[in-house]
Amino acid sequence: xxxxxxxxxxxxxxxxxxxxxxxxxxxxxxxxxxxxxxxxxxxxxxxxxxxxxxxxxxxxxxxxxxxxxxxxxxxxxxxxxxxxxxxxxxxxxxxxxxxxxxxxxxxxxxxxxxxxxxxxxxxxxxxxxxxxxxxxxxxxxxxxxxxxxxxxxxxxxxxxxxxxxxxxxxxxxxxxxxxxxxxxxxxxxxxxxxxxxxxxxxxxxxxxxxxxxxxxxxxxxxxxxxxxxxxxxxxxxxxxxxxxxxxxxxxxxxxxxxxxxxxxxxxxxxxxxxxxxxxxxxxxxxxxxxxxxxxxxxxxxxxxxxxxx
Amino acid sequence: xxxxxxxxxxxxxxxxxxxxxxxxxxxxxxxxxxxxxxxxxxxxxxxxxxxxxxxxxxxxxxxxxxxxxxxxxxxxxxxxxxxxxxxxxxxxxxxxxxxxxxxxxxxxxxxxxxxxxxxxxxxxxxxxxxxxxxxxxxxxxxxxxxxxxxxxxxxxxxxxxxxxxxxxxxxxxxxxxxxxxxxxxxxxxxxxxxxxxxxxxxxxxxxxxxxxxxxxxxxxxxxxxxxxxxxxxxxxxxxxxxxxxxxxxxxxxxxxxxxxxxxxxxxxxxxxxxxxxxxxxxxxxxxxxxxxxxxxxxxxxxxxxxxxxxxxxxxxxxxxxxxxxxxxxxxxxxxxxxxxxxxxxxxxxxxxxxxxxxxxxxxxxxxxxxxxxx
Numbered sequence: 211x212x213x214x215x216x217x218x219x220x221x222x223x224x225x226x227x228x229x230x231x232x233x234x235x236x237x238x239x240x241x242x243x244x245x246x247x248x249x250x251x252x253x254x255x256x257x258x259x260x261x262x263x264x265x266x267x268x269x270x271x272x273x274x275x276x277x278x279x280x281x282x283x284x285x286x287x288x289x290x291x292x293x294x295x296x297x298x299x300x301x302x303x304x305x306x307x308x309x310x311x312x313x314x315x316x317x318x319x320x321x322x323x324x325x326x327x328x329x330x331x332x333x334x335x336x337x338x339x340x341x342x343x344x345x346x347x348x349x350x351x352x353x354x355x356x357x358x359x360x361x362x363x364x365x366x367x368x369x370x371x372x373x374x375x376x377x378x379x380x381x382x383x384x385x386x387x388x389x390x391x392x393x394x395x396x397x398x399x400x401x402x403x404x405x406x407x408x409x410x411x412x413x414x415x416x417x418x419x420x421x422x423x424x425x426x427x428x429x430x431x432x433x434x435x436x437x438x439x440x441x442x443x444x445x446x447x448x449x450x451x452x453x454x455x456x457x458x459x460x461x462x463x464x465x466x467x468x469x470x471x472x473x474x475x476x477x478x479x480x481x482x483x484x485x486x487x488x489x490x491x492x493x494x495x496x497x498x499x500x501x502x503x504x505x506x507x508x509x510x511x512x513x514x515x516x517x518x519x
Numbered sequence: 520x521x522x523x524x525x526x527x528x529x530x531x532x533x534x535x536x537x538x539x540x541x542x543x544x545x546x547x548x549x550x551x552x553x554x555x556x557x558x559x560x561x562x563x564x565x566x567x568x569x570x571x572x573x574x575x576x577x578x579x580x581x582x583x584x585x586x587x588x589x590x591x592x593x594x595x596x597x598x599x600x601x602x603x604x605x606x607x608x609x610x611x612x613x614x615x616x617x618x619x620x621x622x623x624x625x626x627x628x629x630x631x632x633x634x635x636x637x638x639x640x641x642x643x644x645x646x647x648x649x650x651x652x653x654x655x656x657x658x659x660x661x662x663x664x665x666x667x668x669x670x671x672x673x674x675x676x677x678x679x680x681x682x683x684x685x686x687x688x689x690x691x692x693x694x695x696x697x698x699x700x701x702x703x704x705x706x707x708x709x710x711x712x713x714x715x716x717x718x719x720x721x722x723x724x725x726x727x728x729x730x731x732x733x734x735x736x737x738x739x740x741x742x743x744x745x746x747x748x749x750x751x752x753x754x755x756x757x758x759x760x761x762x763x764x765x766x767x768x769x770x771x772x773x774x775x776x777x778x779x780x781x782x783x784x785x786x787x788x789x790x791x792x793x794x795x796x797x798x799x800x801x802x803x804x805x806x807x808x809x810x811x812x813x814x815x816x817x818x819x820x821x822x823x824x825x826x827x828x829x830x831x832x833x834x835x836x837x838x839x840x841x842x843x844x845x846x847x848x849x850x851x852x853x854x855x856x857x858x859x860x861x862x863x864x865x866x867x868x869x870x871x872x873x874x875x876x877x878x879x880x881x882x883x884x885x886x887x888x889x890x891x892x893x
Contacts, residue, residue, distance in 0.1 A: 259735045261892045281737040295732040299535040300528065311524035312736045356732070 211236055212272050212286075212364050212395035218257050219266035220418075227253040228264075229418035233397075235411075237363070240386065240396045242409030244507065250418040251399040252292055255368045258397070259289045271364050285313065288357035292368040292399075294349045298342025302333060302352055305341050306359060313360040320359070327355040331385065347378035354385065365389060367398045371405065383408060403503045412503065414510050421510045426503055433501035433509060435475050440468040440482070441495040448491045455481060462508060469505055521738050525746025529720070533750060543716070543754055547708045547762045554704055555697040555770050565649050568595035568603045568612040575623035581634070584660045585616070590652040603637060613639045614649050626664060698773070701766040702857040703826050706849045708762060709755050709785060710792045711817055716751045717796030718809040726805055730892070740890045748793050752786075759785055775860030781853065784866070787873050788849040794880030801887040820846045845880075848872045 213235040220228040228250045235241045243251050256262045258269055260276040260283070269276040274283035296305045306327070310320040328334050331351035336344070341352055350370055357365065367386075371379040383405070386396055398409065406412045406426065413423035422429065440461075442448035445468065449461045452470050457477040462469045472478050475498050486493050533540060567585065571578050585591050591614065595606055603615035617635040619625075625632040636653045640646040724730040733743065759782065766772040774781075795816060803809035821827065823837060824846035830838055841847050848869040855861040855869075863870065 256731075256892060261731060261734045263891060263893060281739070284735050284737050287735055289732070289735045291728065291731040293728040293731070295728040295730075297528070297532065297729055298727070299532050304528075304531060308524055308528045309732065309736065312521045312733075312738050314521070314737065353732075 211270075213241075213258065213397065214270040215254075215258060215267065216269075217267040218254065218264050218269070220253055220257055220262055220264050226418050228257060230267075231257075231415070231418070231420050232267075233413055233420065233423065235364075235395045235397060237393045237395050238390050239411065240390055240398060240409040242406040242412040243397060243399045243415055244401065244403070244406045244412060244503075245415030246511070247401070249415040251415055252368055253418075254415065255289070255291075255366055255397070255399060258366055259287060260284070285360065286363045288360070288362035288365045290350070290353045290357045290365075290367045290370050292372065294353065296341050296349070296353060296356060298340065300341060301338050302328070302341055302344070303337040305352060305356055309356040310359040315360055323359060323361075324355075327358055330358075331355045332381065347374045350374055350378075350382070354382075358389075363394055365394050365396045367396065369399050369401065371400070371402070379405075403507065406503055414507060416511055416514050419514075421514055429506045430501045430503060433471065433506055435498055436472055437499055437501040437505050438470040438472060438475060438478060439495060439497055439499040440470055440493070441466060442468070442486060442491050442493045444491065447489065448486060448493075451485055451489055451491065452478070452482060455485070460508065460512065462505070469499075471505060471509055521736075522742050522746055525738065525742065526749050529746060529750040532720075533754070543712060544758065544761065546712070547704070547758050548765055550704055550708060551701060551762060551765050551769070554700040555766075563589055564592045565590060565614055565645065565652075566594045566612045567591040568597055568606045568615045569593055569618070570597050570600060570603055570615070571618045572620040573618050573622035577623040577626050578618045581618065581622075581660055584656050585653075588652060588656055590648065590656075607637065607639050610639075613642075613645060614653070616653075629668060697766075697770040698858060699854065701762065701770060701772050702853040703850050704766075705759050705762050705785065705853055706788065706824075706846050707817075707821060707826060708758055709789060709849075710795075710820060710846055711813075712758060713751055713755050713789060713792040714796040714799060714813040714816060715810055716754065717748055717793055718799035718803060718813055719806045720751070721747050721797070721800035722803050722806050722809040734890055734892065738890070740888060741885070743890055744797065744885060744888055748797070751796075752789055752793070755789055756782070756785070772857065774857055776856035777862065780863060781856045784849070784852050784856070784870065784873070787870070787877055788845060788852075790877035791845040791873065791880050794877065794882075794884045797884035797888055798880065801884065820844055823847065824850055826850060845873060845876045848876075 211234045213233070215231060215233050218228050218231045219226070231250075231254055233241065233243075243254065245251055253262065257264045257267075258271075258276070260269070260280050263277065269283075271283040272286035274286070276283045297308070300308065303324070306324045307320060310324065311317075315323065325334075328337065331354055333348060333351055333355065336348070341349065344352060354367075354370065365386075371382050374382070386398070387408075390396060398405065400406055409426070411423060411425050412429060414421040414429075440448060440452065445463070445466070449463070449468055452458050452461050452468065455472075455478050457473045458470050459473060460471040462471075470478065479496065479498070482496060483493055569582060571582070582593060586593060595602075595612055597603055597606070600617060603612070603617065606612035607615055615637040617637075619633060619635075622632045622634070634657065636657075638646050638649050638653070724733060738746075763774065763778075767774065796813070799809050799812045799816070803812055819840070823830075823833075823841040824844050825841070826846070830841055830847070833841070851869050852866050852873070855866055859865075
């Protein structure tokens with residue numbers, strides 16, 4: 211395991227920001243950490259890189275304890291924080307050189323690897339630009355290049371595609387996929403479910419606790435047969451009526467469709483067409499569909515809230 | 520070399536911020552001019568109004584004596600005491616002298632002639648100087664007259680005065696304030712620059728988020744600390760030399776002592792001030808906070824170090840507080856070396872005090888300085 215985190219705890223005053231998180235990520239594996247804002251994603255990342263000292267628990271990066279052997283652990287670690295954290299008054303090349311030099315990359319290696327990386331992230335030709343004058347997406351790419359300059363085996367990305375256009379997002383994932391092929395272990399924090407699906411495994415974080423983790427397939431399997439797609443007009447009325455059905459737990463709107471989470475599919479499939487038709491709602495489609503991660507996520511959050519109350 | 524990379528990066532950042540850089544090197548010269556010319560205690564050419572009712576050779580001799588010492592300039596020759604009052608009230612004259620009509624008669628008769636001297640006391644420094652100058656000149660003139668009398672009586676033609684107080688001022692014989700202020704300015708600038716620049720340079724990393732990327736590099740805390748401080752040590756030394764050169768060229772301040780010793784002890788003093796900057800950085804979240812806190816520490820340093828006002832004249836409890844101010848010791852060191860030309864042995868107590876400060880302040884700061892976010 212390249213990343214081992216056992217039972218991490220971190221409190222700020224009375225707030226338990228991270229409350230017993232354990233996760234293990236192997237080489238060639240991408241782990242997606244998803245959760246609502248304030249769930250503790252960034253705090254977890256900061257515990258993993260040792261920017262915060264954890265109150266309890268331990269972190270090992272490539273086998274080195276981040277607390278007792280931080281230098282060894284960090285020589286294997288690349289980190290792209292959520293906020294742009296390079297020097298805006300230094301040029302692209304100067305940033306890359308600086309972070310290479312402080313990580314002990316020799317100047318010969320630096321010249322070769324630096325050029326390679328800038329090509330890799332698509333920043334060739336921007337070497338002399340002050341990094342503060344780059345666009346949001348380019349800043350993130352430079353951040354990635356700086357995080358990779360010492361060829362780390364572990365890469366932690368905190369919302370790398372926040373505020374980045376869809377094409378650049380796509381580029382970013384292509385880069386991550388190539389790194390995975392090289393044997394890197396990656397953790398990505400993301401609020402986007404379509405990004406989480408790309409990960410080998412996903413962990414759902416809420417109020418500092420990992421509610422569940424598993425491959426997207428394992429996670430969606432839990433709701434297999436329990437999500438119905440409903441296309442009907444008027445939609446608002448259709449949603450209300452659906453929620454009145456004893457077996458419907460939740461109804462979420464996705465564009466012009468509704469996803470109904472049900473205890474069991476049979477009952478609603480039989481009852482709903484009649485109920486809706488009687489109320490003057492015109493049903494175009496009602497059928498079981500494969501659940502997506504968002505369905506799972508919402509179900510988990512509701513369960514957690516119910517358990518809390 | 521991680522440390523070199525850090526220092527190089529810091530220098531690039533210093534150079535990329537030309538406004539701060541210009542301020543850093545312009546400030547000492549501006550301060551030098553302000554303190555050298557404006558904050559001067561030297562009193563020359565006090566405007567004097569004279570009401571000479573005698574108008575005799577003896578009274579003219581007295582006036583010549585006042586003219587000769589350039590403390591006074593006889594601007595007004597008036598005909599009544601009322602005019603003197605008016606001139607002093609309006610501020611045209613700062614002092615007035617009234618010579619009685621029987622001045623020469625009294626002297627000739629061997630009596631004491633009484634001359635009245637009025638001084639505008641609204642500016643105490645000026646009045647103090649005028650008072651002592653007027654008294655001294657009068658006494659000197661009186662001695663001359665006494666000697667002349669005795670010799671005229673044929674007694675002891677070359678009699679020595681009964682008492683002669685020969686005053687001699689060492690080190691700064693002309694009592695030029697600039698000589699006193701300029702060396703001290705080195706201390707003030709060193710402290711001001713290093714605390715503000717280092718504290719903001721460190722807090723800036725936190726404010727802009729760059730600390731997050733630094734934290735996860737293998738840079739050790741002490742390397743980060745040295746890498747942050749070293750560039751400003753160099754800036755501070757350039758400023759020191761700048762002040763010395765400007766002081767010599769513009770104000771003719773004589774450097775009587777050893778320059779290497781001065782630079783060495785400046786380095787010792789810098790350890791304390793950099794430590795203060797470092798400490799401030801550990802308690803500030805924004806650059807503004809760091810800057811305000813730095814300025815806050817400057818005020819007691821300036822007023823309780825003997826920079827402007829002599830410590831000996833302060834209430835006892837303020838004198839006690841002054842012992843906790845490193846600048847106090849450094850001012851003794853820098854004035855001692857520049858003005859008196861003293862060596863290290865004469866400054867031993869101050870060197871020990873500065874060393875203790877350097878050790879404690881830097882020690883506490885280093886202990887508090889973590890390469891972490893929490």
